[in-house]
Amino acid sequence: MAIDKKRKRSEGQGKRPKAPGASSKRQKSNAGKRVTSVDSLAWKTVDVPEMFDDAEGFYGLEEVEGVEIVRDGDTVKFMAAAAAESDASEEFGGFDDEPDEEAGEAQGDDVVASAEQVAPVTSKKESKDRKGASKGETEEKAAQKVDAKTQKEKKEKKEKKGAKVEQAKGDTELQANVFAQAADLADADAEDNDIDMSEWVPLDLSPQIMSSIARLKFAKPTAIQARAIPQVMNGHDVVGKAATGSGKTLAFGIPIVESWLTKQAEKQVAKKEPIAMILSPTRELAHQICDHLKLLCAGLTTAPYICSVTGGLSVQKQQRQLERADIVVGTPGRMWELMSSSNAVLGALRGIDFLVVDEADRLLKDGHFKDAEEILKAIDRTAPGEENDEDSDDEAPRHQRQTLVFSATFNKNLQQKLAGKARFNLTSDTESLEYLLKKLNFREERPKFVDTNPISQMAENLKEGLIQCGDLEKDLYLYSVLLLQPTRRALVFTNSINTVRRLAPFLQALNLPAFALHSDMEQKARLRSIERFKAANNTETPSVSSSISASTTSSSILIATDVAARGLDIPNIDLVIHYHVPRSADDYVHRSGRTARANTSGISILLCGPKEAVPTQRLIAKVHAAAAVNTSRSQLASAGVGVHTIDIDRRLVSHLRPRVSLAKKITDTGIAKEKGAKEDDWMKNAAEELGVEFDADELEAAGLWKGKGSGKKLREKEARAVTKAEVKQWRWELKELLAKRVNTGVSEKYLGGVDVDGLLRGARGEFLGQVEGLGL
Numbered sequence: 001m002a003i004d005k006k007r008k009r010s011e012g013q014g015k016r017p018k019a020p021g022a023s024s025k026r027q028k029s030n031a032g033k034r035v036t037s038v039d040s041l042a043w044k045t046v047d048v049p050e051m052f053d054d055a056e057g058f059y060g061l062e063e064v065e066g067v068e069i070v071r072d073g074d075t076v077k078f079m080a081a082a083a084a085e086s087d088a089s090e091e092f093g094g095f096d097d098e099p100d101e102e103a104g105e106a107q108g109d110d111v112v113a114s115a116e117q118v119a120p121v122t123s124k125k126e127s128k129d130r131k132g133a134s135k136g137e138t139e140e141k142a143a144q145k146v147d148a149k150t151q152k153e154k155k156e157k158k159e160k161k162g163a164k165v166e167q168a169k170g171d172t173e174l175q176a177n178v179f180a181q182a183a184d185l186a187d188a189d190a191e192d193n194d195i196d197m198s199e200w201v202p203l204d205l206s207p208q209i210m211s212s213i214a215r216l217k218f219a220k221p222t223a224i225q226a227r228a229i230p231q232v233m234n235g236h237d238v239v240g241k242a243a244t245g246s247g248k249t250l251a252f253g254i255p256i257v258e259s260w261l262t263k264q265a266e267k268q269v270a271k272k273e274p275i276a277m278i279l280s281p282t283r284e285l286a287h288q289i290c291d292h293l294k295l296l297c298a299g300l301t302t303a304p305y306i307c308s309v310t311g312g313l314s315v316q317k318q319q320r321q322l323e324r325a326d327i328v329v330g331t332p333g334r335m336w337e338l339m340s341s342s343n344a345v346l347g348a349l350r351g352i353d354f355l356v357v358d359e360a361d362r363l364l365k366d367g368h369f370k371d372a373e374e375i376l377k378a379i380d381r382t383a384p385g386e387e388n389d390e391d392s393d394d395e396a397p398r399h400q401r402q403t404l405v406f407s408a409t410f411n412k413n414l415q416q417k418l419a420g421k422a423r424f425n426l427t428s429d430t431e432s433l434e435y436l437l438k439k440l441n442f443r444e445e446r447p448k449f450v451d452t453n454p455i456s457q458m459a460e461n462l463k464e465g466l467i468q469c470g471d472l473e474k475d476l477y478l479y480s481v482l483l484l485q486p487t488r489r490a491l492v493f494t495n496s497i498n499t500v501r502r503l504a505p506f507l508q509a510l511n512l513p514a515f516a517l518h519s520d521m522e523q524k525a526r527l528r529s530i531e532r533f534k535a536a537n538n539t540e541t542p543s544v545s546s547s548i549s550a551s552t553t554s555s556s557i558l559i560a561t562d563v564a565a566r567g568l569d570i571p572n573i574d575l576v577i578h579y580h581v582p583r584s585a586d587d588y589v590h591r592s593g594r595t596a597r598a599n600t601s602g603i604s605i606l607l608c609g610p611k612e613a614v615p616t617q618r619l620i621a622k623v624h625a626a627a628a629v630n631t632s633r634s635q636l637a638s639a640g641v642g643v644h645t646i647d648i649d650r651r652l653v654s655h656l657r658p659r660v661s662l663a664k665k666i667t668d669t670g671i672a673k674e675k676g677a678k679e680d681d682w683m684k685n686a687a688e689e690l691g692v693e694f695d696a697d698e699l700e701a702a703g704l705w706k707g708k709g710s711g712k713k714l715r716e717k718e719a720r721a722v723t724k725a726e727v728k729q730w731r732w733e734l735k736e737l738l739a740k741r742v743n744t745g746v747s748e749k750y751l752g753g754v755d756v757d758g759l760l761r762g763a764r765g766e767f768l769g770q771v772e773g774l775g776l
């Protein structure tokens with residue numbers, strides 16, 4: 001008998017499998033049975049796809065065997081053999097047994113015995129139910145499965161369930177978004193049939209995956225998916241290059257899940273070992289890939305368990321998740337930490353079928369290469385403790401696993417090297433990117449190189465603009481752009497953490513909803529910032545209206561360092577602003593790629609100060625070089641290829657200047673005071689330790705110097721001297737200014753019909769005449 005203790009939810013895809021042995025008439029005889037309570041029965045969690053099992057099994061569904069329901073007048077009784085009762089037996093129906101101290105231990109065996117007993121009696125029904133549960137599983141196999149359930153397994157299951165509940169609690173923050181999307185998917189189920197999936201057919205995917213893709217409403221594969229998926233499914237190593245936002249995650253995700261499903265169907269998954277390890281350069285991207293794959297698997301009857309392993313979150317929890325993972329997504333640092341501290345984990349990861357290096361050009365350099373190198377070395381070792389000799393890498397055995405390397409940017413040399421067309425030049429610099437690429441130890445001599453954007457690296461519907469401004473005017477122009485270019489979400493990139501720390505409160509002072517993201521923040525705060533940025537979604541896109549006030553601008557703004565440049569897939573980012581010119585052309589491509597994703601459109605704007613002019617020119621030339629070679633000058637102009645110079649209406653800018661000055665003064669004062677308080681604390685502690693008296697003025701005088709940075713020090717000192725009353729006054733003035741509307745949209749030719757004075761009086765506004773938007 002299977003009883004749904006909780007209300008059943010629709011499984012989403014196909015019929016939910018019935019619990020094995022479901023039948024109220026399965027027992028022919030009541031001999032040896034007694035009346036018991038529902039809670040005293042030996043309930044077992046229903047075996048379910050792992051990903052749904054995170055919190056409480058299959059939506060909390062439990063089953064019990066060897067029990068008969070007897071109706072006695074208005075009362076329903078449950079007749080069970082002692083074996084089918086749990087150790088938590090209690091008084092029911094006049095029976096008054098002492099609980100057996102060892103019942104818990106005996107219970108498992110008893111249930112197996114009970115299942116064996118009932119199997120022949122219920123075989124017909126059971127077999128029917130099982131057909132619904134898993135394709136082609138025979139009655140005999142089902143019976144064997146029941147046999148194999150030892151008490152040990154049950155214990156493990158219980159422990160696992162505890163761990164799962166804990167994991168689910170801890171992961172709520174990370175998974176909230178996925179489950180919200182999953183709920184939407186469930187609602188969308190009914191419409192699945194409307195989608196024409198014919199363009200996916202040549203990829204020869206399984207019906208389960210096709211159905212999952214249909215649920216995501218992806219009617220056709222993107223170019224990289226269409227070209228890379230068959231190569232991966234045919235067992236090749238693949239190096240994939242495609243524009244930002246073009247669906248690279250599923251280009252490797254779909255074949256990995258396919259492979260897992262095949263193994264599962266062929267019962268090749270003997271013990272719990274991951275089949276894929278996906279390395280990502282940033283924590284946020286790792287979580288996102290994990291969520292993305294979970295979403296793909298949300299409709300599968302049996303799904304792989306996917307987990308993320310990243311810094312900043314509980315190591316123990318991730319260790320537990322890793323032990324049961326089928327697909328692991330992680331950042332190299334934490335991944336190596338877990339691998340190097342557990343032989344079991346290390347051993348399991350040596351057997352992976354797929355190694356994915358996402359954003360490879362970034363992951364294999366920066367601060368990640370050391371850990372990435374350790375990981376690569378460790379998974380190629382043949383036995384624990386056996387080190388590969390770095391000098392004899394050529395002889396390292398080619399592994400059976402497939403290596404998949406993806407990014408939107410690979411420089412030309414690197415492309416050739418990845419494609420096996422260039423020789424490696426291994427000199428003394430063993431920490432070079434080339435060296436690490438060699439370490440990838442591709443299975444094939446030449447991986448398949450799939451390049452879907454050989455000419456332009458930029459997303460197709462991206463418009464690029466450049467605003468020239470003074471070095472000290474960037475705040476003003478940033479604010480002006482945010483007002484003039486109404487967006488649902490805007491992402492502002494800076495080159496320094498300090499600028500993020502300053503710009504977020506600066507924009508907040510101007511009543512704009514700004515959030516900060518940088519690598520110096522606690523991981524939970526980082527994730528919270530992204531969640532808030534995503535949540536504050538004003539679906540109404542404001543247009544350049546006849547008046548500008550704070551309410552007409554972006555519904556949310558994220559100020560970030562390059563930690564947000566790679567891979568982040570946040571819907572409805574319409575605008576990317578480069579507050580500082582990026583350090584490299586590749587950074588520009590990736591930063592700009594946070595907008596205009598998946599065939600949507602977007603704008604990327606560079607704020608360029610005089611000092612940045614030369615690097616900016618070089619950067620633009622590099623990014624658009626290939627396009628320029630293949631396109632005539634007039635074609636370039638008409639097609640909008642390249643970066644357009646934007647002239648912002650100077651009248652508007654000068655009207656906004658007083659607000660910006662006030663907001664800047666308020667913010668700088670706040671930051672200087674906070675910093676000063678911290679420094680004072682530090683000095684006090686140091687003085688205390690030295691046993692001397694702390695005199696702030698004396699110390700400050702001693703610390704004054706006239707060299708580099710002295711101007712900043714002086715400004716900070718002045719800011720610290722500002723009184724609370726002064727700050728209060730500034731705030732009041734700023735409030736007044738922000739309450740004013742800047743009337744911009746009344747075209748001069750209509751002035752005759754407009755009561756301009758009234759308009760100005762009523763709105764306490766300032767009339768600027770017609771102000772165009774950014775003109776992009």
Ligand SMILES: Nc1ncnc2c1ncn2[C@@H]1O[C@H](COP(=O)(O)OP(=O)(O)OP(=O)(O)O)[C@@H](O)[C@H]1O
Pocket residue numbers: 217218219220221222225242243244245246247248249250407408566567568569593594597598
């Ligand atoms: N076949 C498809 N049809 C429509 N949308 C898709 C398809 N495949 C993926 N997408 C969507 O496109 C968006 C971008 O995908 P993804 O994040 O994988 O891009 P990417 O190429 O990895 O970008 P980046 O280079 O910035 O990391 C995602 O929101 C994803 O859900």
